[in-house]
Amino acid sequence: MTEKTIPTNFIRQIIDKDLAAGKNNKKVVTRFPPEPNGYLHIGHAKSICLNFGIAQDYNGTCNLRFDDTNPSKEDIEFVDAIKWDVQWLGFDWNELHYASDYFQNLYDFAVDLIKEDKAYVDDLSAHDIREYRGTLKEPGKNSPYRERTVEENLDLFERMKNGEFEDGSKVLRAKIDMASPNINLRDPTIYRIRKGVDHHQTGTSWSVYPMYDYTHCISDALEGITHSLCTLEFEDHRPLYDWFLDQLDVPCHPQQIEFSRLNLEYTVMSKRKLTELVTQKHVDGWDDPRMPTIAGLRRRGFTPASLREFIQRVGVTKSDNIVEMGVLEDCIRTDLNENAPRRMAVLRPLKVTITNYPEDKVEQLDSSNHPQNEAMGKRKLPFSNTLYIDQNDFAEEPPKKFKRLIPGGEVRLRNAYVIRCDEIIKDASGNIIELKCSFDENTLGKNPEGRKVKGVIHWVSAAQAIQANVCLYDRLFSDPNPDGNKEGKDYHDFINPESLIKLEACYVESNLDSVKPGETFQFEREGYFCLDAHSSSDKPVFNRTVTLRDTWAKITKK
């Protein structure tokens, strides 16, 4: 799909001004800085597209940096997954970094801070630190350890690093202002002790780990980042970001700019909640096709281009938002409508016997892979006297305006003949199990004479069709905003029990015999489907990415 229009947003306007003013040597350097503590979701895609997109459009560069300062939550599994997701989305980083690469620099800068009496070792417990911090409306008060001498702080901090103290017994704090109206400035903790935890990059070589606020600004500065883009909840941290850089002898002072997170209707976006969905088995894993993760969307059949298009349509601002699913759905439909070859698949089979078609004959009918794009070629479709159609395409007592198959009525078999239903066969309990039909041999590739046949339905030839499982997905939650705090309820209470419907007796046309995992098709009149990444070869599993637009469904609802 085409992504031609270059977006405009307030961040790009800031950059335009900076460039015009000759700031940063007229360079633009950004970074995407995930913590490897989970899989990336579509909200991260916004940050990725923003950061890498700006770098591309301004002839700048963008780094991938893992913000790995909390070893107890992180795992190498996540760093590998994140790298692949970024590349899959279509981006490549200039430099790959880990915040842990800077642990020594960070430590040295902390020593500088101590030497200038701008940081101190505090023996207060976590609980007491909280007490001393004050509240949103009342100022905090100084720790009794705040006035330790530089020498003592230097000694203590070094011994913290050397592993002489237990976890939680001491922290290093920046000495700023316990009465600041901005809580982040009330002597924030910048180092804590984590002894013996195995860090995925640095092993057990460190006993102290720097905090986010302290790490992030310095990492940005060391990499020469010009514009440090992050989400709105860090607005209050910006004064702290700037404070550290002002105190320290760093190569540059990047500009932090905040934008609003992406929220999508009928799903949740926080890593904690997504992690819970996985660990509590509400879904099959991080790549469950119902998940808003990049991995889930990929397995569902979304393309990188459709996701990039979505992010572009949604824009970048500072206002809170909840985007409707319809936007995402339109993005993938637009892409797949243009690029997915057409196939036929019968999801709820109903046997049809063509009584006037020779029993042993199999015809190979020509059908195009795309009605609007001849370049996608043609395929052969076997036709015989025994077919399957979808149960929904026959009605013994049709509703008004129904234009599919009815008793005594005619319908077009897509890419084939017009048939008429002559007889309904039912089982003992009255279920329709078969239709006896007759075909009009003069209707292949042309309309019948003297009468109009409005309906067109899809089908497969029974003998050649391939058995398949099909997974139909719906929204994971029944409420558009499962996060919104509604009297005592949380997102668990809105999990949609029908978010996955497994159909296990489906037939797909024989041309679907050598499909690669992830390959996408339009099953005509049903929707877009892809072969599941975990599909086994004996019985393929197709995931429905999205339905076709369905005005008939709208009519029947009225």
Add this chain to the structure above:
RNA sequence: UGGGGUGUCGCCAAGCGGUAAGGCACUGGAUUUUGAUUCCAGCAUACCCAGGUUCGAAUCCUGGCACCCCAGCCA
């Protein structure tokens, strides 16, 4: 008056003092061997509210209101 933000169509979102872009959704209608696609038409006298400045205000000023974020040794 704790601090920091945000308020333009159902949902996103342009707009930056010269008279409300666009997309999605929705509603009609045309073409169609997918009730798909495509096409064509419609869809904010109005920008949270109230004052004010101005020839002119969504844009500037004043005062309200609503909503979001912040009290991790998480990021």
